[in-house]
Amino acid sequence: MNINFTLNKKSVTIDVDPMKRLLDILREDFRLLGTKESCGEGECGACTVLLDGKPVTSCLVNAVHIDGKEVMTSEGIAKEPIGKLLIDCFDETNAVQCGFCFPGFLVTSYHYVKTDGEKNLNKIKKALSGNICRCTGYQKIFESVMLACERKPLMNANER
Amino acid sequence: MLDINCQYKSVEVSGKKEINMKFYKPKSLLELFETSEKIEGKKYFLAGGTDINVQIKNGMIKDEPIIFLNHLTELKNILQSDNHIIIGALTSFSEILESELLKNKLPFFQNSLKNFASPLIQTTATIGGNIANGSPTADIVPLLLILDAKLKLFSKSKLREVPISEFYLGYKKFILKRNEIIGAVLIPENAETGYETFYKKIGSRKALYIAKLAIAGLKKISNNKIEEIKLAVGSLNEYPRRLFKVEEYLKNKLVNEIDFADVEHFLQKEITPITDLRSDKEYRYRVCINLIRTFLNQ
Numbered sequence: 114m115n116i117n118f119t120l121n122k123k124s125v126t127i128d129v130d131p132m133k134r135l136l137d138i139l140r141e142d143f144r145l146l147g148t149k150e151s152c153g154e155g156e157c158g159a160c161t162v163l164l165d166g167k168p169v170t171s172c173l174v175n176a177v178h179i180d181g182k183e184v185m186t187s188e189g190i191a192k193e194p195i196g197k198l199l200i201d202c203f204d205e206t207n208a209v210q211c212g213f214c215f216p217g218f219l220v221t222s223y224h225y226v227k228t229d230g231e232k233n234l235n236k237i238k239k240a241l242s243g244n245i246c247r248c249t250g251y252q253k254i255f256e257s258v259m260l261a262c263e264r265k266p267l268m269n270a271n272e273r
Numbered sequence: 274m275l276d277i278n279c280q281y282k283s284v285e286v287s288g289k290k291e292i293n294m295k296f297y298k299p300k301s302l303l304e305l306f307e308t309s310e311k312i313e314g315k316k317y318f319l320a321g322g323t324d325i326n327v328q329i330k331n332g333m334i335k336d337e338p339i340i341f342l343n344h345l346t347e348l349k350n351i352l353q354s355d356n357h358i359i360i361g362a363l364t365s366f367s368e369i370l371e372s373e374l375l376k377n378k379l380p381f382f383q384n385s386l387k388n389f390a391s392p393l394i395q396t397t398a399t400i401g402g403n404i405a406n407g408s409p410t411a412d413i414v415p416l417l418l419i420l421d422a423k424l425k426l427f428s429k430s431k432l433r434e435v436p437i438s439e440f441y442l443g444y445k446k447f448i449l450k451r452n453e454i455i456g457a458v459l460i461p462e463n464a465e466t467g468y469e470t471f472y473k474k475i476g477s478r479k480a481l482y483i484a485k486l487a488i489a490g491l492k493k494i495s496n497n498k499i500e501e502i503k504l505a506v507g508s509l510n511e512y513p514r515r516l517f518k519v520e521e522y523l524k525n526k527l528v529n530e531i532d533f534a535d536v537e538h539f540l541q542k543e544i545t546p547i548t549d550l551r552s553d554k555e556y557r558y559r560v561c562i563n564l565i566r567t568f569l570n571q
Contacts, residue, residue, distance in 0.1 A: 114296075131296045132339065134326065154327045155394050156481060167367065167396045173326045174397060175319070177298065177341050221393070242480030243391025 116180040121189030135171040135179055136160045139186060147187035147216040151245075158244030161217040162186050168224045170243070187216035190223045194272035195265070199223060202260040208253040214246045222258045227273075232262035295338040302345060306429035309452045312338050318454060319343065320363055320402040323394050348401070348456060351375065359425075360458045362401025370395065381465045382416055385472040385489070389413070391481040401455045404437075407445035407512065409547060414513035415489040416472065418505035420464040427456035434459065441512035468493055468501070471568040475560060477551075484508045485552040486560050490568045497527050504565065509557050510544050518543045519565070528569055537562055 114131045117124065120143065127142055136153075139145045139162070148171055151159035155170040162171045163185040164178075190196035199222050202208075209215045218241065225240040237258050238251075246254060265273055297312075299305040309316070316338045319325055328334045342348070348363040351372045358378055360369065366389050369375060375383040389395060389412045403413045404424070414437065423434045426449065437458075440448050449455075471490035476482030487507035493500045502523050507513040518539045523531065540561065546554035 114298075131298070131341070132329070153330055155323055155390075158391070158393055161393055164396070168393050169396045170393045173321075173323045173394070175322055175326070177296075177319075178322065178343055178397070180344075239480075240392060243393035 114176070116176055118179045118181065119183040121185055121192075129176045131175065131177040133176045135162065135164075135174040135176070135184070138176060138179075139171065139184075145186050145188050147191075149213055149216060151213070156245070157214070158217040158221065159214055161220040161244065163190075163220060163224060166224070166228075168221045168243075185220075187219050190219055193223070194268060195227050195261075196223055198264060198268065199226060199257070199261050202257040202264070203254075206253045206257040206260060208249055208257040210249040214244060217244050218246070218254060222261065225258065226261050226265060230262050230265050230273075232259050234259065237262075295336075296341065297338065298341045298344065302347065302427065303429070305340065305342070305345070305454075306427075306452060308340060310429065312340075316340060318405070320399040320405075321365060321397040323390075323398040324402060324406045324408075342454075343399075353378070353462065356462050357459045358462055360400055360460070362404075362455045362457055363399050364401075366390070366395035366398050366400070366403075367392070369400065378462050379420070379460060379465055381470040381472070382420060382460070385416055386413065388474055388480070394481075400458055404440070404458070405447070405449075405455055407441070407447065409444070409511055409513065410484050410487070410508040411513055412474065412484065412487060412507065415487050415505040415507040417458065417460070418513060418515040419489045419491050419503040420460050421503075422464075423459045424455050425457040425459060426453050428453040432456070438515045438517075441514075444511040446512075465491060468503075469571075471571070473564055473567075475564075483551060486557050486564075487513075488561060488564045488568075490565075492568070494528065497529065499523050499526050499528060499569070504568075506544070506561060508551075509546050509561055511547060514544065516540065516543060523569075531569065533562060533566060536565060 115126060115128050117126045129138060136148060136150055139148045148162055149159040151157040153172045155173045160171040161168050165182050199219055221241055221244050234255060237255055297308045299308050317325060317334060318340050320342050343363060348361040350361040351364055351374055352359050353374060370386060400413060403411050417437045422437045424437055424440055426433050426435060435448055442448060468491035474484045474487045476484055484507060486509055489505050491503040502520050504516040504520055519536060522539045546557045548554045
């Protein structure tokens with residue numbers, strides 16, 4: 114079936130099997146390899162992307178569900194001011210070790226910092242509860258998101 | 274109607290396998306029922322897809338036809354009508370958690386769902402899907418049971434309302450007739466007003482866990498006497514269940530005079546605890562009794 118959607122702010126059309134997973138569409142049809150597959154069951158968050166602005170596990174989203182919608186991947190977020198801020202903060206706090214979970218954490222953290230942004234550890238833990246890291250540990254990840262929340266008000270108003 | 278017959282590549286850990294699947298994307302509810310009637314044999318209705326995609330991955334769904342529902346926006350709504358709050362079957366958990374109407378009318382119900390799966394799943398998972406997937410551990414069902422919710426079932430020529438306590442007949446077995454779907458959930462607007470509330474979900478992690486046991490309760494106690502009590506459990510039985518017999522035993526008793534051996538006796542009468550990969554029946558049984566005790570004494 115033909116589906117139309119916005120991918121990282123560009124309008125795209127593809128002919129695809131309606132049940133094909135968004136994860137596979139991104140990796141195979143668009144070669145956007147930032148989105149990772151780990152559990153494939155929605156439990157780890159490595160494949161998180163934004164669908165109409167909200168974080169979802171792309172392994173559980175089918176092609177039929179993205180028709181007419183907006184998809185933003187870690188690659189798109191990395192070009193946004195808040196995405197850049199988060200990458201710097203993850204870097205400064207050494208929150209990334211093997212890096213496999215990082216694109217998923219970036220997407221979920223981006224959504225939190227962009228829509229809420231309160232420097233509140235409990236809220237950040239709750240927001241990131243669908244993402245799993247198996248090496249660095251969560252402490253540094255939380256620290257980097259806290260740091261991003263602290264720096265967000267210093268950004269230009271049009272970038273926040 | 275879009276009738277798509279194409280190859281779907283099901284990705285498995287060991288490699289790729291191609292399966293023939295048939296898909297339907299009806300334009301309206303009427304078209305949905307017309308399509309559904311034409312399909313003989315087993316078929317699946319796809320709402321948010323958070324359970325079905327896992328079942329496809331694990332080979333539990335092979336080449337059965339799939340009817341897409343999620344674009345039917347008429348089933349995606351939370352509104353008030355007469356004395357009920359009506360939640361369309363395709364409403365997502367994040368829409369439920371963000372609803373101002375539910376915040377005002379049914380705050381206990383809304384707050385209890387905060388630990389449903391993870392924020393990433395809440396965006397796509399639907400209330401109708403959670404009920405119709407038929408899992409013993411469906412998070413929303415014990416809450417709906419104690420709130421005396423009804424399900425509005427739609428078919429081509431008929432609408433009917435069924436109390437959710439009568440919906441399940443066994444493991445993944447429902448009262449649904451062929452070509453009938455869950456259209457909406459109806460909750461009385463004052464269902465939790467004036468009650469002391471209780472909801473506990475027991476699991477191995479702090480987040481994103483499937484319950485070993487979930488229990489929901491409402492009570493009205495005055496002068497130490499139980500005037501009203503409603504209890505429901507998930508993950509204990511083959512399907513989430515209201516504990517009518519235990520309620521009947523507890524009603525009008527004084528809290529300090531309850532014999533929990535009797536509670537256990539009545540629980541045994543209406544529950545056959547399950548054992549699965551998350552926990553065994555002895556543990557579930559014991560925790561259930563302990564939580565009823567906690568709720569009554571708090």
